[in-house]
Amino acid sequence: MTPTDRRKRTPAKINSNPAVVTDLVIFTVIESDLKVLLIQRDTPPFRGTWALPSNELRVRHDGDQGEDIEDAARRTFQDATGLSVDHCHMKQLHTFGRAGRDPRMRVISVAWYALLRPSLATQASPTKEGAPFQWFSVSEEAPWMRLAFDHAEILALGAERIAQTIEDSNLAYTLAPHIFTVAELQSVYEATQHRKWDPRNFRRRFQRMVDDGTIVESPGKRHRGKARPASVWRFAENSFVPTLNKSSG
Amino acid sequence: MTPTDRRKRTPAKINSNPAVVTDLVIFTVIESDLKVLLIQRDTPPFRGTWALPSNELRVRHDGDQGEDIEDAARRTFQDATGLSVDHCHMKQLHTFGRAGRDPRMRVISVAWYALLRPSLATQASPTKEGAPFQWFSVSEEAPWMRLAFDHAEILALGAERIAQTIEDSNLAYTLAPHIFTVAELQSVYEATQHRKWDPRNFRRRFQRMVDDGTIVESPGKRHRGKARPASVWRFAENSFVPTLNKSSG
DNA sequence: ACAAAAGTGTTCGGGTTACACCCATGT
């Protein structure tokens, strides 16, 4: 904390502070495929290219100092999806601050990732009228090779992080339907972890979550085609985790 | 990225951007104890209290845009220790941006942790003449209950993160003497992980690092008091890892 | 001889991997 003598070091110039934005990597799993929400830019620079949802941090220098950085992330989420951040897991990813990452001016981006249930994802739509948006497949690299700014780098880090997160937590519930079969949950793990699971090995992991009460069986069966019906399950509410947190999980 | 229309949203006001600083949690291990480098503030607010080393990000709005955020962290490290960041591991921790965390103005802090070999740590001294600094024990909570700003929170997160990092990587080499005994390396693990290791279990882990070439035996023996001499070891240079990186390890 | 620290082995439980076949249903 050394802005003590800012006036001395930075020769009194209007706005010698950087802009601060929150960029969001909003993930969901649709049709066994990891998707990310992108919005098409309608202003330069990078007009017409796809970008992560983003907002500038609101700052006041009078009275209160504006919004917490977490609130800016929440707001960005709401602007991008039209949804409340409740029951959606969101966590800080990394802060990107390379000089020149925005050609217009100095911008520091605090990037977050969010995990959105598919049932909500299909309802998502930016609050800004007419903003073109789309869920892109993360594994088909085509579009995100050319994202605006350094967003491809941010997305890549998010995709890496989510794999680890799903591996060491129960957070898959944030990407699963409320009611699901074992195979459906397996496909969530496979999509987020960028790998295949053996069905027997996956069921052992699944069974552990049943044993410790994370997952409970749900009444009824799921019929698919002319095949044996599958049991259905749901996550126990008490296994849910705070929406926004900073722990290292 | 939406500073497109900043002028519309924030009623044209001088400096409506937040200040951005880099705060460093610089760790070392001295006498089997995890230490953190703190500097006593000589200006308000929190004049006289201990704080993490910090610097404001250098921003220009003409030509180049100033320094990368990583460079600001490096510079903060150099100012705080007088040392180059080479052979010292440094990684981004978290970005803290609560409104009001600095009473003077809106400040966003990008926090990093750094791991410094004890041999260098004892030579460390802020480049700023006469700045009071000290290595504080992290486990004796006394001082850091009253750190400036939210630095206690930052330090706590750093201490949590380092435990995990040492657990899943070879990064202990950044906190070990160049030449060390098994017991000495064990004490590095114990200090950083806030727990005790059984000597036999630790040696098994140690042996794995020997087997995969991370650690190699060093000629000679270490004599301590009237006891059996210990073999000495060193980390193989090729097990070193880039100084500054963003991967999730 | 004794004090001091170095060094050593085994058992158990749990997790991960790899791997191939039978079951229940609809048509």
Place this chain on the structure above:
DNA sequence: ACATGGGTGTAACCCGAACACTTTTGT
């Protein structure tokens, strides 16, 4: 009967946890 997807068991290996005694040296 057959096609479809649901469901299952075992062996090998690695890892972490718990636990107590012998060895080598200096004095």
